[in-house]
Amino acid sequence: MTSIDDRISRHIREYDGQGWHRTGTTVDLESAHWLAGLVEEVGVEPVLESFTLDRVVPGESYIEVSGRRIEGLPLFDGGFTGAEGVHGQMGRHDAKIMLVEGSPILAAEALDDARRSGNYRALVFVTNSIGSAPGLAPRNAPDFTEPFGPPVLQVNGVEHESLVQQADAGASVRVVVQAERRPGEAVNVAAEIQGQDRDLPPLVVMTPRSGWWEIAAERGGGIACWLEVMRVMQIQRPTRDVRFVATSGHELGHLGLKAYLNNNPNLATDALVWMHLGASIGASVDATPSLYTSDEGLERRAVHYLKSEVSKMPVVRPRDGVPGGESREIHQRGGSYVSLAGGHATFHQQADRWPDTVDIESVASYAKSMTDLAREFSC
Numbered sequence: 166m167t168s169i170d171d172r173i174s175r176h177i178r179e180y181d182g183q184g185w186h187r188t189g190t191t192v193d194l195e196s197a198h199w200l201a202g203l204v205e206e207v208g209v210e211p212v213l214e215s216f217t218l219d220r221v222v223p224g225e226s227y228i229e230v231s232g233r234r235i236e237g238l239p240l241f242d243g244g245f246t247g248a249e250g251v252h253g254q255m256g257r258h259d260a261k262i263m264l265v266e267g268s269p270i271l272a273a274e275a276l277d278d279a280r281r282s283g284n285y286r287a288l289v290f291v292t293n294s295i296g297s298a299p300g301l302a303p304r305n306a307p308d309f310t311e312p313f314g315p316p317v318l319q320v321n322g323v324e325h326e327s328l329v330q331q332a333d334a335g336a337s338v339r340v341v342v343q344a345e346r347r348p349g350e351a352v353n354v355a356a357e358i359q360g361q362d363r364d365l366p367p368l369v370v371m372t373p374r375s376g377w378w379e380i381a382a383e384r385g386g387g388i389a390c391w392l393e394v395m396r397v398m399q400i401q402r403p404t405r406d407v408r409f410v411a412t413s414g415h416e417l418g419h420l421g422l423k424a425y426l427n428n429n430p431n432l433a434t435d436a437l438v439w440m441h442l443g444a445s446i447g448a449s450v451d452a453t454p455s456l457y458t459s460d461e462g463l464e465r466r467a468v469h470y471l472k473s474e475v476s477k478m479p480v481v482r483p484r485d486g487v488p489g490g491e492s493r494e495i496h497q498r499g500g501s502y503v504s505l506a507g508g509h510a511t512f513h514q515q516a517d518r519w520p521d522t523v524d525i526e527s528v529a530s531y532a533k534s535m536t537d538l539a540r541e542f543s544c
Contacts, residue, residue, distance in 0.1 A: 169393065176203065176389045176392060177381055177385035177388075177389055177525075180196065180384070181381040181385065182519070183199065183379075184379065185377065186374070186377075186378070187375065187376070188415070188417050188420065189218055189220045189349035189413070193375055194350075197352040197374075197413070201213060203392055204354065204356050204392075204395065207395050209356045209409075211355070212354075212355045213354060214352065214353045214354075214424070214425065214428065215351065215352050216350070216352075216420065217351075218348075218349055219349070220346065220348075221239065221241045221306075221345075221346055223239050226238060226239050226318055226344070227318070227340075228339070228340050229339040229340075229341075230328070230337075230338045231331060235324055235328075237319050237321075237342075238318075238319045239343070240304060240306065240317035240318075240342075241306035241309055241344075241416075242309045242311075242417075243313070243315065244313075244315050244316045244342070245316055245343060245344045246287070246316045248341065250287075250340050250342070251286045251339070252338070252339050253286055253337070254335050254337055254338075255289065255332045255338045256333075256335055260335065261285055261287075262286060262288070262338055262340055264288075264289050264328055264329065264332040265288055266325055266328070266329060272291070273304065276290055287317070287318070288314075288315055289340060290320065291322055291328060292320065292513075293322045294510065294511055294514050299321065300323070300515060301514065302513035302514050303319055304513075305415075305416045306416060307418045309417040310420075316342035317342065318342050351413040351414055351420070352413055353410055353425055355408070355409065355425070356395065356409045356410075358406070359406055360403045360406045361404050361405075362405060365404065365437070366405065366436055367408050367435075368406070368407045368408070368436065368539065368542045369408045369410070369432065370391060370395070370410075370440045371391075371411070371422065371439060371442070372384075372387040372388055372390070372412075372441070373387065373422075373443065373490065373491055374387075374412065374415070375412070375414060375415045376415060377416060377513055378514065379515070380513075380517050381520075382447070382517050382523050383517055384444070385519070386442075386448065387442040387443055390531055390532040391411060391442050393533075393536055394532070394535055401540070410422075412425060412491065419490075419493070419494055423494065426494065433498035433499070433500040434498060434500050436501070438503060439492065439500055439502040440504075440535065440539060441457075441492040441495070441503070442505060443489070443492070443507075444489075444490060445507040446531050447529075447531055448510075448522055448523065448527075449522055450511065452477070454477065454479035454480070454507040455481075455506055456468070456481050456482065457484075457486075457492055457506065458504070459484065459500070459501045459502050459503075460484070460501065463502075464503075466538060468481065470541075473534065474530040474531070474537075475527070488504050488506070489504075490506045503538065509522065510522075
């Protein structure tokens with residue numbers, strides 16, 4: 166392995182070994198301090214910027230059907246039940262407890278429609294990953310601060326066939342979706358490398374660092390690339406300021422980036438460009454990388470550097486759409502951005518673990534291309 170491969174391997178291995186990276190948990194806070202230590206190793210001074218939230222702490226959550234108990238996880242921006250849960254008939258259409266299933270995109274649309282309809286006492290959501298691998302793949306909670314709708318139990322996709330049979334038979338079920346909200350704190354890791362001309366608009370490099378499980382491929386590649394860009398920017402003194410932020414709160418409606426933008430209210434549009442190092446960079450199995458940019462010039466420059474390094478080019482997404490991940494927040498505020506984001510076979514699943522889901526050479530190729538792009542932007 167080269168030195169960059171060694172660094173990337175170490176960083177993703179350590180990140181994976183920390184545990185479930187859910188926002189505001191002990192693991193999340195400890196991981197922030199770990200990342201701050203790596204920033205110090207680069208020779209840059211980290212700043213831990215905290216923000217508050219009402220954490221969702223799941224309790225017992227399951228569906229009882231035909232003598233079986235199937236464990237699940239609450240939807241974090243939906244309603245909850247008490248210990249007794251909700252009793253009734255389950256179906257796929259008219260029953261008061263609705264089973265929602267299908268492809269990830271279509272199922273999410275059906276789930277949102279059902280949540281807003283007011284017709285159901287509870288919903289059972291059969292989750293699938295982007296790669297359709299079996300496993301519980303929790304949905305993110307974009308409405309975390311304004312939860313709505315009935316209780317939603319998310320269950321493992323391996324239960325799909327059994328639950329469809331029960332729903333079509335109109336089985337009587339009990340759905341328990343317990344959770345409570347507790348005041349908590351989460352942390353963004355920020356840093357700045359000052360440029361020679363501080364009057365120039367800054368470059369901002371961001372990556373999310375939180376999620377549902379160990380998420381080695383989902384978040385590890387982005388964090389590793391973020392550190393590599395920082396390393397190079399520190400060695401060559403940039404012309405303009407380069408700001409870095411690794412945010413918590415990704416799975417909860419991008420709470421961390423929103424807090425960062427609240428603290429820097431003009432930065433979304435004042436920055437020269439935001440580089441978003443998003444999900445599944447360098448994932449090894451069924452990766453679906455995408456490139457989002459805010460204008461043609463940024464797309465052309467990003468494609469140039471990616472083509473020189475990566476073996477599988479990301480799909481270049483049309484600019485008339487809304488990008489995924491944290492770059493959505495910059496898009497909605499009218500800022501300029503280059504964003505890498507995608508999915509992979511075990512996206513949002515516990516099976517996303519080091520080393521099985523990570524291609525170190527691929528991560529390194531993205532790190533090199535994004536470092537070269539950052540060099541150009543920083544001049």
